[in-house]
Amino acid sequence: MKKIVLAIYFFMFLPFIGFAQSPLSDTGLSSTYQETDGYCIIGSFGRLRYWLYNTYKYNNGDSSDLLRALVTYTERLGWTIDYDNIKIVSPNDDLATSVKLMMLSKNSDISLTIIEYDKKTAALYINNHDKQNDIWETIIFPLIK
Secondary structure (H helix, E strand, C coil), rough: CEEEHHHHHHHHHHHHCCCCCCCCCCCCCCCCCCEEEEEEHHHHHEEEEEEEECCCCHHCCCCCHHHHHHHHHHCCCCCECCCHHEEECCCCCCHHHHHHHHHHHCCCCCCEEEEEEECCCCEEEEEEEEEECCCCEEEEEECCC
């Protein structure tokens, strides 16, 4: 019985162990936004997986379809977005250098990761690099189970 409970627990949280599935895999947008991934070490959170996107090559910097798909993906994982407490940090002068370098090295202007604080709360971080104005910004979506 204990093994069954552990197996159920493992498969419930499998999507959060490094984003088991691509956020855009079911949308048909993966190639349009040149989806790729990368890893960064971020302070006390350790090694985080990021999904990276290029909105300039095929979409002239328009990320509206991408952002809608990413929000839908987060909800499919079982999280509810706390829309009353979304935070936008622009410019984000405190964005980790490792995230900026990863995005630049992979020619991406959008990155996302989910950071879990505990079993019931997390946040979806979407970073955006406005290449024309060289501004980094972050949108933080609080998540609740």
